[in-house]
Amino acid sequence: MVHEFKVVLVGDGMTGKTTFVKRHVSGEFEKRYLATLGVEVRNLKFYTSAGEIHFNVWDTAGQEKYGGLRDGYYIGANAGIIFFDVTSRLTYINIENWYRDLYRICEDIPMVVVGNKIDSKDRRVRAAQVRIPHQKNLPYYEISAKSNYHIDLPFLCIAQKLLRDSTLHWTKQPDYIPADIVVDHGHLRAQQEELEKLGQSMALPGGEEDDWA
Amino acid sequence: MDNKKVVAQFCEYYYTNFARDRSRLESLYVDQSMLTFQGTSFKGRSAIKEKMVEGIRFGTVKHENMNFEFQPFLESGILVLVTGAMSTDGDRALPFSEAFTLAKKDGRYIIVNQIFRFNSL
Numbered sequence: 001m002v003h004e005f006k007v008v009l010v011g012d013g014m015t016g017k018t019t020f021v022k023r024h025v026s027g028e029f030e031k032r033y034l035a036t037l038g039v040e041v042r043n044l045k046f047y048t049s050a051g052e053i054h055f056n057v058w059d060t061a062g063q064e065k066y067g068g069l070r071d072g073y074y075i076g077a078n079a080g081i082i083f084f085d086v087t088s089r090l091t092y093i094n095i096e097n098w099y100r101d102l103y104r105i106c107e108d109i110p111m112v113v114v115g116n117k118i119d120s121k122d123r124r125v126r127a128a129q130v131r132i133p134h135q136k137n138l139p140y141y142e143i144s145a146k147s148n149y150h151i152d153l154p155f156l157c158i159a160q161k162l163l164r165d166s167t168l169h170w171t172k173q174p175d176y177i178p179a180d181i182v183v184d185h186g187h188l189r190a191q192q193e194e195l196e197k198l199g200q201s202m203a204l205p206g207g208e209e210d211d212w213a
Numbered sequence: 214m215d216n217k218k219v220v221a222q223f224c225e226y227y228y229t230n231f232a233r234d235r236s237r238l239e240s241l242y243v244d245q246s247m248l249t250f251q252g253t254s255f256k257g258r259s260a261i262k263e264k265m266v267e268g269i270r271f272g273t274v275k276h277e278n279m280n281f282e283f284q285p286f287l288e289s290g291i292l293v294l295v296t297g298a299m300s301t302d303g304d305r306a307l308p309f310s311e312a313f314t315l316a317k318k319d320g321r322y323i324i325v326n327q328i329f330r331f332n333s334l
Contacts, residue, residue: 013302014302038331039334062271062301062307063331065270066251067250068252073334
């Protein structure tokens with residue numbers, strides 16, 4: 001049995017939403033551009049302990065740079081990923097607005113917040129300053145889309161919530177396009193440690209108790 | 214100058230500067246001007262300028278398939294409907310519709326009303 005879900009990507013322009021979704025190889029074979037909607041939909045396949053999951057991931061053609069998206073983008077979404085760029089404070093502040101827009105249409109669907117570009121040495125939003133996800137009781141992940149760092153975790157978290165199975169795990173590691181940049185593991189590890197020290201959950205899969213009923 | 218020329222010059226000026234330097238559009242607006250951009254409205258020159266300059270964040274802009282139509286109204290008014298596509302920062306071009314009313318004030322044309330909308334989501 002294949003589980004199929006619509007997942008919408010939201011967040012300011014240039015926060016790395018498209019880069020993030022393009023890393024997943026399976027989506028590159030099955031993507032279609034809906035010109036009348038201005039939306040690119042990729043079909044990402046994941047193999048899990050609860051069966052095969054297909055996420056139809058909706059990504060804009062950049063119109064979020066001009067303001068909010070229209071309702072049709074959100075309608076029917078089963079889950080949402082809210083992006084910001086850890087090198088830009090404004091994109092962090094704006095996750096409140098993206099959350100509000102998503103909640104207005106979709107209400108209590110699973111959502112995760114993603115802080116991207118943690119490979120950058122020019123970080124402006126430190127882990128300790130990331131309060132909004134916690135206030136809204138949303139899982140928070142730090143990733144580097146360019147270096148494939150932790151890019152499967154938002155999907156794993158969503159899969160666990162949607163199938164109500166906190167033990168769900170990959171039975172086959174997702175395939176990624178090779179990293180664009182040389183990964184500075186020391187830099188990433190230092191940030192991971194900082195986040196863990198805060199104890200505010202890297203929301204590592206399995207640790208969630210909230211119910212999406 | 215006939216309306217056709219006014220519209221051609223206006224569109225040339227507006228879209229060139231929208232792409233190049235949006236602060237130069239300020240002179241087209243007065244305190245009675247209204248802009249509705251993707252569903253959000255702004256009234257008056259300074260609010261519109263703020264939206265145009267600081268509120269729209271993208272780098273390169275490219276317009277394509279541009280088409281302009283117009284009709285005169287009352288003494289000096291011109292209604293302009295623009296359709297075309299715009300791409301920014303190398304993204305895909307998105308079709309849009311934009312309407313203006315232009316009118317003469319103190320001997321020059323200004324924008325009274327302006328509504329911009331992408332045809333997509």
